[in-house]
Structure formats: structure tokens, C-alpha cells
Amino acid sequence: MEREIRQIVFENKEKKKLRTAAYCRVSCGKDAMLHSLEAQADYYEKLIRQSPEWTFCGVYADEAFTGTKAERPAFQRMLTDCRAGKIDQILVKSISRFARNTVTLLTTVRELKSLGVDVCFEEQGIRTMSAAGELMLTILASFAQEESRSVSENMKWRIRKNFEAGIPWNSKLLGYRLVGDRYEIVPDEAETVKRIYDLFLSGMGPLKISKILNDEGRLTSENYPWRPNGVSAILRNDAYTGNLTLQKTFRPDYICKIPRRNTGECAMYRAEQAHDAIIPQATFDAVQVEIARRADEWKHDVPNTSVFTGMLICENCGKKYRRRTVRRGHVWQCATYGVKGKSECASKQVPEDTLMQSAAIALDLLAFDADIFKAKIDSVLVRGGNRLVFRFLDGAEKEIVWQDRSRRESWTNEMKQKARETYYAGRNTNTSDKEQVYSSAD
Secondary structure, eight states: OOOOOOOOOOOOOOOEEEEEEEEEEEESOOHHHHHHHHHHHHHHHHHHHHHEEEEEEEEOOOEOOOTOOSSOOHHHHHHHHTTTTTSSSESSSSSSHOOOOHHHHHHHHHHHHTTOOEEEETTTTTTSSSTTTHHHHHHHHHHHHHHHHHHHHHHHHHHHHHHTTTSSSOOOEEEEEEEEEEEEOOOHHHHHHHHHHHHTTOOOOHHHHHHHHHTTTTTTSOOOOOOOHHHHHHHHOOGGOEEEOOSEEEOTTTOOOOOOOOOOSSSSSSETSOOOOOSSSHHHHHHHHHHHHHHHHOOOOOOOOTTTTTEEEETTTTOOOEEEEEEEEEEEHHHHHHOOTTTTOOOOOOOEEEEHHHHHHHTTSOOHHHHHHHHHHEEEEEEETEEEEEETTSSSSEEOOOOOHHHHHHHHHHHHHHHHHHHHHHHOOOOOOOOHHHHHHH
16 A cells, blocks of 8 residues: 655745834933933944844833833833834843833833733843743842932932032022022023012012013023913012022932922021022012912902812813902803913903802702702803803703993992092092192292
């Protein structure tokens, strides 16, 4: 019996190329560091492109981001591409470049491993898909995290020594530039600081001041348009008097690095006459008194939330309305208008009592009832022309047109009394002037 021999021809399948990317990071934006980052990126791109077994998938590089945090833009883009199945392996110079936080490192590596993505740390010679890879990573990552802690402690020690010597930490403060260990005045910016103080003492608030500064083309120290909180910070900063209060904030955790206001947790340092003043001490003190006076004047027992919170929507910009306290009571104001002013959103504020009356009419009630409002209304659209559109949960809508207050209605008793005093004071002054003129003519 003859044996039948079959010839099997195997197809010559080409080995699949590994889709390879690289990750680089430097922790500060100094020229030397940026040059190093560029050199790393060039090295990895050439290395991947020259390998016949790899397909280049890009170099992800983070500039001036610490390795203790996972919220790095390029790092997150890389993880997103890995989850989308675009990358097979990642090349990294060392563990410390990938992450200095042990938890972040191991969590990320385990996720990538489950996605079939191998991470190669060149300096340590570790591949995460290998059997001993995670054990070695755990040990070496602990060293990287401890190194980060040591660097953080050394930095804090140096900063504290500078504070003890009266050397500021912030190198760029509006109106000043740090030259050596001392602030020097920048004349153009100093004029902006003086302008802020003058406007505030003339009776204006941070919102109005920020609008005036933007209309005049003035910018912040970072060349951004002005916002009310930036104006408030200038008004409260005693560095403009020539004195320094150092270590107002601190970072308790070297991993998350979240700054907190120093309320006694760390020592604070005071340096008198550390540099030339832009604002006289008397003017600064007057501003602080005025800030306290206004805060006390506008202080009311206002609950943090209201039945209208999150319900009012501006038709102009789509933002929600916020509650504010004014002399005549509470009003609701578009968030865009409140922060950026009328030039960005020309919506009108709605008095709270008007809002309650309109809601009662929309709900066919004799008086406003918060419980019924919550049970029936989904949202309120604020339109131009004093129109409020109440949207019901069942899909129905009802539009209510409200009337502006008259000038008489908008005046409080305190405002009326002040007007009377001003009027009579003026009459008395005018009478005495006339008497003086008549007597001299005689």
C-alpha cells in the first residue's frame, strides 16, 4: 500500500509591526530643560522610525509638569490613544519620567497591561509585560517617590531661608519685577496699580474697575484681561506698600501640591521696607477699612441656596443666573454679565420679589409657594423685554412680562434719608454764602 504524501505550503506571513510611541517629560520650563525635552523627543522618533519591527505612533511630551501628578496633557492623550487601541508599546527613558507617584505608576501600568500595551523603561531595563516587571516597578517606583519627597523638602527649606532673609518668592508682580533679591518698580504697571486704588476709593467696585481697565487697554501681569477677583487681589496685597508678608500659602502634600492659605500651620515672615512703595501705607489702610465697611454694609443672612438656584437660564448667552444682594434686596443676575459686564451679555437682572410674583402668576397662585414651584417648574428662561418663560415639567410653557420698578420704589429708607440730609446741607451752605455776599456788598 502506497503512502500518500501531501505537500503543505505555508503562506509567508509578514510579522506584524508593533505600533510604538514614546513618552518624555521635564518638570520645569527652563531653557536647559526644554532643550533636554527636545533632544529626548528627537532621539525616540529616530529610534522608532529606524526599527524595521516598529511603526512610529508619535512622541508624547509634557513640558513643565511634575511627575507626581497624573493630570498631564500629553500623558492623558497617550492613555486615551492606548484605550482606543492605537498603541502596542511605549518607550520611556526612566520610571521617574513616567511617574514619581507609586500609586499612579502602578495603576497606569496595570491598566496598560490589561490593554495589551507594553511599557519599556530603558534606564532600568524593565518591560511591564514580563513576569518580574511589576515587582521591580514597585520597588523602583518607591525610590522615585522618595526622591521626589526629598527634592520637595529641599525646595521648601531653600524657600524658607529666602523668606527669613526677606526675599520674595513671586518673581512677577504687577508693578514690580524681581531684580536680584529685590523688587524694582515698573512705571507703566505701577500706574495701573495706582489707578485701581484711586477708582476703588472713588466708590467703584471690582467689577466696574475691571471693566474700566479693560476699556483702557490695560492688562494683568500675565497679559490677560482684568477680572474682578484680580482687582480684589491687588487691593488686598500689602506688597504695594513696600512691605512683604511671606508664606501666606503653603503646600502640605508634596504629591498633589495643592496650595492652602496659611492660617497658622506654618511660620509667616514680615519684611518691612523691603522695596520702594507704589501705594502709601495710609492709602492702603484706607482701602482695607473701605473693604470691611462695604462687606459689613452688604452683609445679610442669605442662604447659600434658593428655590431659584440653577433654575434661571439666560437666553442671550446660555449661562445660569446667580443671586446677588443689593441695597434694595436680592436680585438675580446672569453669570456672564456679573463677571464680564454688559459688553459680553446685555441681559437684565431680575429682582427676586418680581421673580416670585411672576412665578405666582404663572402657577395661578395668590402668593408664591416654593414647594409648588419646585414640584411643577423645570426651568425659567430669561428673555429680553422683561419676559420670563416658565417651563413646566409636563412640557408646557407660560410667558410672563414683568414691569421695572419705578425710581421711587427702588429707593430704600436709608437712601431717602441720605438724600434729605444732602439737600438740607446744600441749602444751608447756599444761604450762608448769600448772606456773606450781601454783607460785603453793603
